[in-house]
Amino acid sequence: MITLVALPILIPFVLIIGMLVCRSDKLARWLGPVASGLLLLLTVVLFVFVQKHGVLAIQMGGWEAPFGITLVVDYLSALMLVVSAIILFVIAVYALNFLPDSININRFFIFFFGLAMGMNGAFVTGDVFNLFVWFEVMLMSSFVLITMGRSKDQLEGGIKYLALNLVGSLLFLAGVGLLYGKTGTLNMAHLAEILKNDDQAILMNTSAVLFFIAFGIKAAVFPLYFWLPASYHTPNITISSLFAGLLTKVGVYTFIRFFTLFFVHDPQFWHQILLVVAGFTMVAGGLAAAAHYETRRILSYHIISQIGYMIMGLGIFTPLAIAGAIFFTLHNMIAKTNTFLVSGMINKARGTFELKEIGGLFKESPLTAILFMIPAFALAGVPPISGFFAKFILIKAGIENGNYVITAVAIFTAMLTLYSMIKIWNEAFLKKQPGNGNPGRSYSFSFAEYFPSVLLGIVSILMGIFAMYVFGYTMEAANQLINPDLYIETVLKGIKL
Amino acid sequence: MNSVILQLAAKYLKWLFIVFAVLALIRGHNSPGGGFIGGLMAGLAIVYNGFAYDTFRIKERLQNFPEWLIAGGLFVIVLSFFPSLLLGETIMSGVWLKISLPLVGELKLGSPLLFDIGVFFTVIGVTLMFIFSLTQKR
Amino acid sequence: MDNVIISIFLLAGSFFILIASIGLIRLKDLYSRLHAATKAPSFGIFLMLIGVSIFFNTPMVYIKSLFVIFFIYLTAPLAAHAIIKSFQEKDKDDSEKKITEL
Amino acid sequence: MQYILLLFLISSLAIFILPGWLKKQKALVLSAVQVVAFVYFAARIPEITTAEAKYIFLEWIPALGLNFEFLLDGLTMVFALLVTGIGALIFLYAKAYMKSYEGTDKFYLYLMLFSAAMLGLVLSANLIQLFIFWELTSFLSYFLISFFHEKESARKAAFQSLYITGFGGLAMLAGIILLGSVVDSYSLQDWINGAESIRQSNFYLPGLLLILLGVFTKSAQFPFHFWLPGAMQAPAPVSSYLHSATMVKAGVFLLARLSPVLGGTNEWIYIISLIGVITMLTGSYFAITQTDLKGILAYTTINALGVLVLLLGINTSESIKAAMLFLFIHAFYKATLFMVAGLIEKKTGTRELSKLGGLVKYMPFTFVIALLALLSMAGLPPLLGFLGKELIYEAKVQSPGIASLVLILGVTSNVFMVAVSLFFARKVFLGKPNTFGKTPNEKGAAFLIGPGILVLLSLVLGLFPGNLGTAVIKPALGVVSSEMIDVKLKLWHGFNQVLFLSLLTVFLGVVLYWAMLKKKKLLETWRKVNSVIFSIELDEVFAWVMNKFVQVAQFKTKIVQHGYHRYYILTIFVFTSLLLWFQVFVIRSWEFDLSFSLNPFYISGLAVVILGAAITSAVSRSRIVTIISMGVAGYGISLIFMYYSAIDLAITQILVETLTLVMFMAILQKLPRFAVLSSKRTRLRDFFIALSFGSVMTILAIKAVNVNLNPTISDFFVENSYNKAFGENVVNVILVDFRALDTLGEVTVLTIAATGVFLLLKTKNKKL
Amino acid sequence: MEYNISIVVLIITFSFLLAALVLAFVRLLRGPSVNDRIAAMDVIAVIVMAFILTYSIMVNKAIYLDLPVIISLISFIGTVAVSTYLKHRYG
Amino acid sequence: MEIVLAIVVGILYTAGVYLMLRRSILKFIIGLIFMSNATNLLVFLSAGLVSGSPVFVDGEKINAEVMADPLPQALVLTAIVIGLGIVVFTLALKYKFFELTGTDDLDQLKKTDN
């Protein structure tokens, strides 16, 4: 049964092989979504198990921790797995209709599952170096995905994306090396145990800097985010959507994991710097989103701005704040992906992403309008959709912990978010289609085209209405993070199932 | 390069390389070598062959050869998981089979070796795919 | 006695390798440099391998040494040939500078 | 009462699924729903006057202090009656008004949802819950205002109102959380119980200010008032509902709600009164200069809101009594007037005062209704408005401290109101008739039902105010000022100071009206002076600020996201170096063994060669030299690996180095030559940045070697490599057994890279 | 392995090799033609092998011999690759 | 000795970063390789160095001598191979980009930013 923990990695691996061999588009179109659906099912089962047992761990190859590689699933991992599986599933369906002809769908799914494998690996691994490997798997897949269309812009964006992320990877690897040099171990739980009792743990700070930068680049925080706006708008919208919800959040996940589990020895420094970075990230991203008139660019900058909130939660570092950060991350993954999906639909209807050339969609396709409204309102924090609770928890945590400045920045950024969302809404939906009455390429969508966005919209709303459960889980996750004893014990001593 | 000398040499060198690559693979568990090293060597052999003929002939004959190599290699890796699963052990655990052979002595075959073989083929495939892509006529 | 023999082989081998390097520096044109760079280092390794084989004196080492010698003597001429061939097809025109400077 | 909300929600959504015949009458259906609600609340009036307030608790997210708490007390009753009662009339009116427009389904949906949100707001006894409904009203009003969304002005106005109220809302949320942290609850009851500790805490003032920010923006107080006139872009039913009885009153409601908790302090009194007075004056002053019907009404609304806020700021039981009464009065006459204005616009096609006149001939009933409402607005007997004004003057007379000033300003403001009312009536209905495109009429009885009922109410209640006082105002007063005083409302108070003030007001008002009417030049000059002095229109300021903000954002984005890729990299390295150097400086206490030795010399020699290769590679202008040097450095590193016992590693390094070299060569033919592109200074700068990073990494390496917090886990591998994993090559055993998962990932990376390279470089027609 | 090679011999050997390495490297830097550089690189590969052989004697571990086997096999591939590139004479 | 090697690491990093800051994409890639080498060496080095004792256990015999730490070797080996994949992909990307645009100058790559 415990093998279940390894399956989020192994199933995509098998699927990669399948897709390599698969030459039929028909089969791929069928296999991709179904397999992603199964993956979703699997993660839900895992989550149920986590609810039952608290933390699940498997020692790969039967080599006991800390010697072998341990895969661990706690609340945080399980939540991330479930939400990212939802997104993967949705994108797999979306790809069927929105991937251009120039991209072979059976090839697309190779990298799609590569991304899934790397990401799931990053979520479940309990080993620092193994995490590096999964990061690379994820990164490599994303490199290919971003350049799949082979247009000039995509290649240019791809080069920038790749260059900065590779720097991040190398710093990560250096960090792993230094960490191992100083502690003699790679297992995260073991690291936590060693550093917990060591008064010299402060010497970890330099390694922590390297991880900080590495994750900062992945998570796209200020001033390390440049690659994101330079590249996210270049690939096909399916791929942008895939990235928007997932990639940076893995960075956030590792941030949370590392800075709650074992880089906890110098809170003054790290929490301060996290907060500073968070604040700048929010504002820089928010301002830039306000400056642009291309939906994907707006949304890309907006990703950055939202990352700031997640980091803010970590920087405040109370259980509530961390729960807020996790809640925010989960909500943001869903809503952000959805906005990208809808912008893809807009593009399909109008043939452009430029807001100045679009209009009249509210009248023409009210359902599309609602589909945009849900995630946009979620992001803007309109109650009772998911985003409100995420922001509320963070602001509450900030105020109650006395972090007034960052809270003020967060509120200011919320206004920036509102501005960007209203801008898209006003321009694309409310205003008349510009040009002399030419409605552009009118397009009515089929159910299959609506489905991904509808599903995510429903998830966003449910996350709001049933916020008590989601909050319960994130609080549970936060408590596990703040008091990692169960995690450590499960990894190092094993569990009985 | 398209040189007669290199082509003459390639005829023999190719096999030498491959023999040594396989040697590196199967000896790898006990002496320097293993799937990566073996795979890279075998890959390089074919790369050399390509340079000698100034074309990558294998590509023309077997268009999808590298891809099959990769898929096959990965498949072997997956196969190597099954012994542990079937025996109910933690996945990826090594399962070993000891065979006593006359002359050779005791031979130990295990799923990690299978794993390494999978790596070997994958790496060959990858190397080939790299070089074929980079050198194709445009 | 074996000690001395091994030492001599080692020294001689490294000496020939040094010769090759000196040749690379001293000789005036590519062809003559290549003569030095092809023959001397291979020979040097040859000698050193003999020394090594005697030193370890196990079948495995003999086999490996043989292989190394075989490979070197197989490949060194190929390398030299490749270098010369590419040089000639450039019509002895040292166009490195032209190629790379802008 | 939560079921009322549910009913509203369901009925609003039900519009879309109603059967055809009923769908035509959807406005009536919704109106009926409102009536049901109204009756429901009205029937509970006895309960609130006699027994405890009705309170319902539904658990939601208790850990966040966020639960559904509904409370039906005197204060809520006032608002609930207004929301549902006027709501019912508004839907009737809308049925007639909206007939000619498209998308009425959406319209009714928004309006009904808005009504639900407003009701939810006033029923909330949990402040976060209240905030949720508060935000919902903001967003729904956004949709309502932008209903004619193809007009740019409508979009702009909607955005403006949303942005301002949204901002205030967020500030308010912060305030609620701040004050909530004092008593660790957001439940109203807990706040009231802990009022003392809240008022004494350090958070009181900031919390109060933040909440007031919400109140002031929502209730269109100075200097946030400007969104309200803009919001007149909405269809008339919306204006008459949102801007008379509901949305803008939310702020007033919150003030009243929180008055027992936060009220009574000097901060409360001065800040709120001050803002109220200014708003009151602003509203009445600008009302006169408007030439647009709805504009006039908007500014008079601002005036009324100012009055209400002022009264709650004064915070005596007299003033609160006045406020409660005035809520009704204003709702009645203002809803009426908005509806009338809508009707006039509809029938004549214009809202411009200058284009109107003599309408009494075509629309006599309308005239009567409007006149009564205007009289109420002017505060003349026997209408409810008179009662209100009297009470207000009374409250002001008794207001602590600043009575005289407030009184003078109050009278001034009312003088304006009287003049405006008269002017309105005169300009629209009397005088000589203008020529209109089509002849106005009063067809469509539904238009007049709503205003008629309201005016009738105003008249009846003005004559017999007693019941209103005891049944509704008194319980509300009990909630707000927490002391039960008798509320006896009568039309006639006898001759006193207040009556004198009223007379004075009317007199001055009439004089002003006369001046405006007869001395047209005076009015013109006044408008001109206004437009000079108040040339800065706040909504233009807002637009300007937003515009500048976008410009700044664009500027900043261009600076930060400049596109020079290498500066991105540079930023990253500089940032990393800074952090690392800082940490190295801070933690310089580690002990380390700096035994510098060049032994063995061949490794040192190797180091020198690697150095040479690195330098060559970095500075060479020949591609091939750069690449070959790179290869040499790689070989050197492999020798280091070899020397320090890593044979597999050394072999792999050599193989990979060779393969990389081959790959480079394979494509070098198609790559461009190097050129010197950066200046010497740039290169020097880059060198120092690189050096800074390189040297700090050196220090880190030394540190890692010297620090050992824990024995390494590697011994396990050496011990078990043969015994348990049957391999003598420990490194290989780690790769394929101990840490096979790493290898799995690595193979995946290679696979993906290879497939990716193929796809990237394949020529067009080749299919993989 | 009863032999004990004098450390002096080893040091001299190492010195020879190091000197050879440096000289070859100088040629690599100076060119003038790319072919010269490649030739130098070729020699460097041999020097690396020689280093390894000497070192294996020094530490008395035959296992190091695996390295020269592989280097001898593959080092010339680089040479051929570079030469091929030169032959194409693309700028 | 570790200090000398640490300096080598620093040198490699310096060269790598310097090359990465050039305008040529090709130089960037070479810088990447240098930095990658530097990182590998750093990982290898930071666990401590033992010379002349490769980690080969001799059957079931208990090994008396101090052995080098095998774990960093395995890690670096993995990292090297991953690096190969990445470098080749980067090369291919650069190649394709150059084929399409005819430029190698990073400063020309400003289209996707604004």
Add this chain to the structure above:
Amino acid sequence: MKIIKRIYYTLEFIGFYLFNLVKANVYIAWDILTPKIHMKPAFMEIPVRLETDFGLLLFSNLLSMTPGTISMDISEDKKIVRVHVLYYKTDEIMLNEFYKMQEKIKRITS
């Protein structure tokens, strides 16, 4: 019988090869270490008399490793080997030597 002969010839060839090897290297060492460099380079074309590919490879190989010659190329039809000669005497002397080599190779490869 044939096999024994073949083995004999092979051994003889190895001896020959080794001898030339030593000679070549001593010669080069001497030339490089002495101050004056006595080289007289030239290009030559040698007709091939070998039939097998392996023999041809062996020959070109041998040329490169023995004193004063490096094989530069083999013509497409495998009839001519072009060499670079370091110590040129006369065509006749040199060609004779080359033919002798080819004979030795032929004996073991045919």
